Amino acid sequence: MTKRAHDFQRFNGDEERFFGGADKLQQAEEAYIRKKRGDTKNHDALEDLSALAISGGGIRSASFALGVMQSLAKHRVLEKFDYLSTVSGGGYIGSSLTWLLSGKGRKSNPDQEHEYGLTDTDFPYREQTGKPDSLLAYLRGHGNYLTPGAGLGKRSLLAVLLRSILLNLIVWIPLIVGSFVALRWLAQRPAVAHVLRDWAAKPILGLMWDPLYLGGAVLALLAAGVFVLLSVLYSLATGVHRNAHGWWNPLRTVHRYLWRRWFERVVGGVLAILFLGLVVASVPVVENHLADWVGAAGGWLAVLGGVWSSLSCHASTSGSDPSSDKIPLAVKASVGAGLFLYGLLLVSYQLALAVFPYDAISAGPKTVLLVALAVSVLTGYIVNLNYISLHRMYRDRLMEAFMPSVANARANKTAAAKEADGVRMSDALDPKCKGPYHIINNNVITVDSRDSRLRQRGGDSFILSPRYCGSAGTGWESTHTFMGNGMTLPTAMAISGAAANPNAGVGGGGVSRNRLVSKLMLLLNIGLGYWCLKPRQRSTFFNRVCRYYHFQPRHFTVGISAFWRHILREDHRYIQLTDGGHFENLALYEMIRRRVRMIVVCDGGADPDFSFGDLQNALARIKEDFGVSIDFRFNDAHGAEALAKMIPTGQSAYPQQVKTAETGFILGDIHYPGGADGLLVFLKTTLPADLDLQILGYRAEHPEFPDQSTADQFFDPSQFDAYRLLGNHIGASLFEHEELRRNETWAKLRTA
Secondary structure (H helix, E strand, O other), X not given: OOHHHHHHOOOOXXXXXXXXXXXXXXXXXXXXXXXXXXXXXXXXXXXXOEEEEEOOOHHHHHHHHHHHHHHHHHOOOHHHOOEEEEEOOHHHHHHXXXXXXXXXXXXXXXXXXXXXXXXXXXXXXXXXXXXXXXXXXXXXXXXXXXXXXXXXXXXXXXXXXXXXXXXHHXXXXXXXXXXXXXXXXXXXXXXXXXXXXHHHOOOOOOOOOOHHHHHHHHHHHHHHHHHHHHHHHHHHHHHOOOOOOOOOOOOXXXXXXXXXXXXXXXXXXXXXXXXXXXHHHHHHHHHHHHHHHHHHHHHHHHHHHHHHHHHHHHHHHHOOOHHHOOOOHHHHHHHHHXXXXXHHHHHHHHHHXXXXXXXXXXXXXXXXXXXXXXXXXXXXXXXXXXXXXXXXXXHHHHHHHXXXXXXXXXXXXXXXXXXXXXXXXHHOOXXXXXXXXXXXXXXXXXXXXXXXXXXXXXXXXXXXXXXXXXXXXXXXXXXXXXXXXXXXXXXXXXXXXXXXXXXXXXXXXXXXXXXXXXHHHHHHOOOOOEEEEOOOOOOXXXXXXXXXXXXXXXXXXXXXXXXXOOOOOOOOOEEEEEEHHHOOOOOOHHHHHOOOOEEEEEEOOOOOOOOOHHHHHHHHHHHHHHOOEEEEEEOOEEXXXXXXXXXXXXXXXXXXXXXXXXXXXXXEEEEOOOOOEEEXXXXXXXXXXXXXXXXXXXXXXXXXXXXXOOOOOOXXXXXXXXXXXXXXXXXXHHHHOHHHHHOHHHHHHHHO
């Protein structure tokens, strides 16, 4: 096994554990690269690989990277790259290029005499002054891809969000209400009612005879009793030792240790049951008091309180200085999610009271409840969660903006992208091998992993590419068989940009990793992630059946299981994929895994404080997983001094009070194990001193530029062009830098 194949398979040396194995994945990629280079006779290992990596950052990163790509195409460098690695927002423009170079993309071009390529004369998004029918003009006018017009505006966004929430509440609310009604009906049975009323008269439980209150209280008492019993047994089993009276401990030392460990694992679950019992018992109590104060609106007040807290969290994350808030964001998020969930319980309880108020079930509400339960069970077993979440809308809007038919784009027409809708990931390669091999970086959620590293990170790098899909933890599978060859390029692009999702956040952190927030998002299916089958390792009967029926994630399969968090791991048959930035946001990780010698990274992520958070996260992970280090330099500066060259400190003449940076890029020496070295060219959205007047004019009107919030996904043409021109300027500066010109790897890339 080659060194690169060994790096692919870093978690386990058992080759049979992976379908196809790391060697076959490597061979498939290199076969395309050799064909692209026109060198199919040489079978030596490729040691001079090159890559363009485009970071996350939404439409901001996509427009910045487009400018860089225009500059690279002008100097005939873009066509030389072997790999195109994209993540999140970088995948917008990367997938757009892959689509236009693919077979179906070419067929959507009405001008059959012209074929797109990667040089300045045939680059799809080249600058064409005075030509409003160009693809660049179309993309410039669709920076607000979520609200493109033609009936698809902000009201449509709101309607899709409300639809997603409604379709999930239709499943879960009737089940909760039905459970409450069943408890009340059971409590009315003569024998049970007699016992409950006797218990309610006793001081230890005496508040009301409501079965929900008593059931929750009994559950809490049982959990408390189990806790006390386990604590006593723990004391007897571990605390009694031999003494003068002959007392001794029957357990050996190692058994005492295992008993302690078992107790510490189990007792957490017991306390969780105790807490759940108290919450359930409190519902009728709180509802009773709220009814006296505000009437039947009490439950809705709790729900609205949760909504208000959630909006406050959004304002904090979108604001310029969230640190100025007196209440920490994590506290706001927990309180908001808790209020919302508790409010749903209160509303469900009130609905149960409406159906079964006293001693008999009302006929009208009973019929409504039965119909609601029938709809709940039917949709819970049939509906595909991937299709009713926000993911599908997000995918469609991205596809229409970045993968249009050429005819519609040249007519500047917002229309359905029917040609791109069905283009499979396995068919996304340029048939004439002019484009780089595209790897779309994703994150597989692993918050329940048995591997402590993956559990703490919350995810692992998962690729979707034209030949293979998977990760080191899940194994890899041929794209032609993964999900029955049903993974499409637009879906892969949308998954890689699924920024909002439960149990996931940028670099493995963030408010959406909060347990309460995650549970609320799972309950309402508010997320952009995508459920799929794990890449198969062996052809089992289960795998064959699931692929035959095109596995569909449903409420009563993955939905309820994920809510209680026991399936979100890399070795489960069902996995959830999210934004690749939740693992690593520079699209650098997979290129280091492949020991690429020349990597150009376009960092378009928001970083107003220049903390270089995405870079620090990437450096830490490639060091920990691959033993690779990167030393940065720029002219005579090294390390932190080199990074400082991109931080604006100088003073500009126009606009006034605006600081400028010495450079928009730095170089890094990649040190691979075994003595091999590579070159990293790191570009960042900053403000060099010699910018174009159009960029400076936009900066004068928008002080947050070039680090406007990633939450802003509604770019107007001037905003789109400002980032594109900035990327074009910094990309052009690469070809004027003397030190880079003298670099052997860069020179080879330019002249290959």
